[in-house]
Amino acid sequence: MFHPVFARDVLGGDERLYGTLMAANGVGALGGALLTAAFAGVPRKGLVLLGSVAVFSLGLIAFALIPRAAVALALLVLIGGATTLFMSATNTVIQHLAPDEVRGRVLSVWSMIAAGVMPLGSLLLGGLASLTGHVALVIVGGAGVALLAALVVGVVARDPRRGAAQPEEAAVTEVAAS
DSSP, rough: OHHIIIIIIIOOOOOOHHHHHHHHHHHHHHHHHHHHHHHHTOHHHHHHHHHHHHHHHHHHHHHHHHOOOOHHHHHHHHHHHHHHHHHHHHHEEEEEEEEGGGGHHHHHHHHHHIIIHHHHHHHHHHHHHHHHHHHHHHHHHHHHHHHHHHHHHHHHOOOTTTTOOOOOHHHHHHHHHO
């Protein structure tokens, strides 16, 4: 995200505000780590993923729309927590779903995406921000995350390998049981 630019240009602050924004993000990340531990027993990690994406995307949009430092700090705590919760839940889901024989390779690809592609995206976003403005780009980014999450949920819900996505089979089983 564009913390230095938001601190200076949007919130009217200086390097102190920038440091405080980064600290708020860090406090949120710590909270997200604690929530990860609290959600360890939750059987449906996909719901944790979905919730964290919703909090992240809505928090990001609100962060861009509300130019008040106190609100920005609170939102960055939420965003930091949602990010950490998402990353932890994603690792758990990937490890659970990947077959034993390819789990290491799958996690390597995920790590490359998470750690390697993000800096490239930041470079692209930095260039786009100079054309569109930082606030507009953060709003579009938050909306894009929400849209992508909705698309993924739609694809997963229609996956024929999932038992719940086969209503005709469930109807046949109910009729056969009666």
